[in-house]
Amino acid sequence: MTFQDCFPIWDRLDADQQARILGNLAFRSVGKGTILHNGNADCTGLLLVKSGQLRAYILSDEGREITIYRLFDRDLCLLSASCIMRSIQFEVTIEAEKDTEIWVISPEVYQSLMEVSAPVANYTNELMASRFSEVMWLMEQVMWKSMDKRLAAFLLEEAAIEGTSALKITHETIANHLGSHREVVTRMLRYFQSEGMVRLSRGMVQLLDEEKLRRLQDDRA
Amino acid sequence: MTFQDCFPIWDRLDADQQARILGNLAFRSVGKGTILHNGNADCTGLLLVKSGQLRAYILSDEGREITIYRLFDRDLCLLSASCIMRSIQFEVTIEAEKDTEIWVISPEVYQSLMEVSAPVANYTNELMASRFSEVMWLMEQVMWKSMDKRLAAFLLEEAAIEGTSALKITHETIANHLGSHREVVTRMLRYFQSEGMVRLSRGMVQLLDEEKLRRLQDDRA
The missing domain is CATH 2.60.120.10 (Jelly Rolls)
Structure with a gap:
C-alpha cells in the first residue's frame, strides 16, 4: 500500500x-x-x-x-x-x-x-x-447523556474496534477517554458487573451481555 | 453599509x-x-x-x-x-x-x-x-469547569455584549444558553446574590460586583 x-x-x-x-x-x-x-x-x-x-x-x-x-x-x-x-x-x-x-x-x-x-x-x-x-x-x-450510557457506548465501540469482547484496558485509560475519574469508572463497572453485563479482572474488562449494554446505551430515559 | x-x-x-x-x-x-x-x-x-x-x-x-x-x-x-x-x-x-x-x-x-x-x-x-x-x-x-464558573463567565460576557450591568434576561434563558436547568440557575443566582455579586428582580439580573464574578470565573480550584 x-x-x-x-x-x-x-x-x-x-x-x-x-x-x-x-x-x-x-x-x-x-x-x-x-x-x-x-x-x-x-x-x-x-x-x-x-x-x-x-x-x-x-x-x-x-x-x-x-x-x-x-x-x-x-x-x-x-x-x-x-x-x-x-x-x-x-x-x-x-x-x-x-x-x-x-x-x-x-x-x-x-x-x-x-x-x-x-x-x-x-x-x-x-x-x-x-x-x-x-x-x-x-x-x-x-x-445530554449520563456517564453510565457513555461508558456502555465506549465499551461496545472498543469491542467493535478490537474485534473481541475481552478488552485489555485499565479503568484509568477508560476514564481518560471519557473525561472522567478512575474512581467513577470503577464504581460504574462494578455496577455493570453486578448486573451481569461485564466481568472484571486485572487490566481486563470482559463484555458478557452486549445486548444489555446496547439497551442501556440507547435508553432515552 | x-x-x-x-x-x-x-x-x-x-x-x-x-x-x-x-x-x-x-x-x-x-x-x-x-x-x-x-x-x-x-x-x-x-x-x-x-x-x-x-x-x-x-x-x-x-x-x-x-x-x-x-x-x-x-x-x-x-x-x-x-x-x-x-x-x-x-x-x-x-x-x-x-x-x-x-x-x-x-x-x-x-x-x-x-x-x-x-x-x-x-x-x-x-x-x-x-x-x-x-x-x-x-x-x-x-x-472541566463547574456551573458556577460558567454562570459567572456568561453574566460577564452578556454585560459586555449589552454594554450594561443591568441584564434583562430570565433564568430560563440563561439555562438555555448554558445547557442547564432553570432550577439550577436560580439556585446559583441566589447564591451569587447572597455573596453580593448580583441583585435579582423580575426578569432582571443586575451585576453588582464584576470583579468578584471575574475572580470566581478565573478561579482554577
Missing part, C-alpha cells in the same frame, strides 16, 4: 504538486504510547495513517483527558497541522494507541498547495467538517 | 462571480425570536449579519438547549448552509436574539464558487475553523 493509494485526492494534483508532496514526505514507525503531536508547541504536519491507531485528546489544566476522536488506517489527521490554519484556536494531543505507521506531510507544502488549489482546499474543508462533526457528537453525549 | 463592504473576500471574486452572488442575494429583516434555520430540515444558505445578533444552539431530544456560538455585525454563518458540505453531520438551530438584518447568500451559488475558487474554499475553511474553535472552547468549559 503506497502513499499514493491512501491519499484521497492524489489524482487531483498536477505532476508538480505531486512531486512537491513526495519530495517532502516523511515515514515514521512509532510504538504504542508515542506522543506524535503536542498541542500548539508542535507544527507536526498532516499525519496519514498507514496502519495502526491514533487518538486525539484534549487536556485540562489538572491533567484530565478526554478523547475527541480516533484515527484508523487511511485516516488523515489535520489538527496536527493546525499551525497552517490561523483560525484553529485550540490544542489537541495526538497519541499512538497501537504500534502505528504514518506518513507525515510537510505543513508548509500542504499549505502552499491549499492556497492555490480549490480541490485541496475543499478536501481540507471536508476533513475539518468530519472532525467538527465528531466533536459535536461528543458535545451532545457529554451534555 | 453594503453587502460588498461586509463580505470579506469580495475583492477576491471575479466580476462574473460577484454578479452571481448579487443576482441571488436576499435581504431579510427579522424580529427578535425568529428561527432562521432549523437543523438539517432547511438549506437556508449563508447568513451575513448586517445588524443585530444571532445565536446558534443545539437541542436535546428532551428540548434542552445549549448555545454553541453567537454572531454579531458582519459575522457570517456557515452552518445554516451545512447542506452544501456533506461531512457536516450535526444539526444546529439559528435564532435571532435581537431584531436582525441579514443577507442570505444562495447555498447553490456559494457551493459552485467554492468548488472552483481556492480563495472561497480557504475562506470557508477559516470560517469553519473559527466555529470549530468556539465549540472546542465550549467543550473545555463543559468538561
